[in-house]
Amino acid sequence: MIEVRGLTKRYGDKVAVDDLTFGVEPGKVTGFLGPNGAGKTTTMRCILGLDYPDKGAVVIDGQAFRDFAYPMREVGALLEAKAVHGGRSARNHLLCLAQTNNLPRRRVGEVLDLVGLTEVATKRSKGFSLGMSQRLGIAATLLGDPKIVMFDEPVNGLDPEGILWIRNLMKALATEGRTVFVSSHLMSEMENTADHLIVIGRGRLIADCTMKDFVARASGAAVRVRTPSADQLVRAVSAKGATAGPGDDGSIEVRGMSAEQIGDLAFGEGIRLHELTTVRASLEEAFMELTADSVEYHADTPGRPASTMIGSGV
């Protein structure tokens, strides 16, 4: 269990994290989402004590990370895959980390096996591909059999097979009852992995909800209807308390009624329908909508359709 309490961190004049409070619970994958520059990495660095917060605190299972008898048994974290001395072999890299926490030497071989790097264990990590470096970093996080694992943008630069491997690993770690906290700037990465979401933008908390709630907010809010009797349909749905507005290419977007209800209503009123589709906003769109005001570095994108798929404010 990670508890972040009122965390504030400035770099010079720039506020990277602004009074952030949330908790990360064991037994599930918690996605940490936000646009680039939102403060995800800073938050993770503060959790690990790499950076010192200006205000607030982070408590891990009731104490500060630095006070654990064996920190590696508590938290394994991969923030930068390339944060490794390239001149050192994979085996020696893991060995020097294991030794700090009095972990048995055989442990190095075990985690190398797990991530599939045994064959290159004696090679200097300088020559590793990004994917191999990620695996080496993950091996390091698992050395201490930690209760909590943290990954910062773990799939950046990986091939599809590597992405799938990491996703499955994260799920498996959570299934074993560990706390899994993983950051990303892409919703699509979290879609199939995360059980819970913490969304931040410009250092502030935007959403802290289950993936289920997030999906519910994002989808099923509108039904696209195409009919030759548009006026009649609009009157009929309005009479039922739903709202209707113009959609793409002459279609009508109805909110407040399900596709089944609209279909039944149209049948009852004798309105012919040419199309009846539930419109799901992609989670990516929902996420973009949620963080639209808090993107640090905007590319100018005029004409991006304003998505209004999230009914209620967050």
Place this chain on the structure above:
Amino acid sequence: MTTTMAEVNLPALPPATGRAGLRGVLASEFTKIRSVRSTYWTLAALIIVSVGIAAIAGFGIASNIHNNPQNKPGTDATQASLIAFFELGQLIIAVIGAMCITSEYSTGMIRTSMTAMPRRGTIYLAKLIVLTTVALVVSMVTSFISFFVGQAAMSGSGVSASLFHSITIPANALVKGPAGGPGNGPPTVTFQGTETISPGTVLAAVIGTAVFVTVVALIAFGLGAIIRHTAGAITSAIGLLFVLPVIIQLLPDNWRWDIVRFFPDAAGRVLSVTVGQSNPHLWSAWPQFLVTVIWAVVIVGTGGYLFRKRDA
């Protein structure tokens, strides 16, 4: 699908007892220093430069004495064998000292290290102990090899130093007869008085120089912790130990003689001396060495404070 995993299948660890502390981190830091090639390259350079120049200096002195026997008095055979080690070797060992900490910053490894062991004071102390041990062992070995190789090169020249018995050399030389030159015969050299160099004096010079070079490595380490950048740390170590003394040499005499003893490099020039008067503007060997140690304590202490207090 082969990549699917229902569970991680990580073998269990033995239960934890006690607390991670200095012992484990010392083992870790030793693994770090022995597992990168740069350590071996730099140590090899240290030995080759120090011993190689000691040999060259030995042959040079032998030749000089052969041609100019009047130079026999005052020739410090011990210092001649050690001068490359403490003047050039100190710069090479400074690289090892600085890299011991800056290589972790340049690669980002420091954040991985601090994630594994968030008690930074323990990491810093362990690095310091491992570096001191490695630097001391290598410096001792280099110092003794330089001495013996240098002496071997000088053998038969009439000047020498020994770790095993006292050596007596003339205290003064009187030159009579024609000044050296083509067509003239060799001058007549007569010696007056004697000076005895005990093996203890020579041993103190050989060991003292090695300890001095070790402390230089620690100064570079402290600068590395402060500057966190390899080139910057090495440059400032060279500036402090090599360039600053040259600048001081250029100052007017009445200034430089007052300040020269307060700089960390001075001890090297005093510790290695076995023959003749000591420099009146410097303290004697061990007080002068204390100056270097104070520099090291202040720099290493400042580095340690910043290592703990700054964002990694």
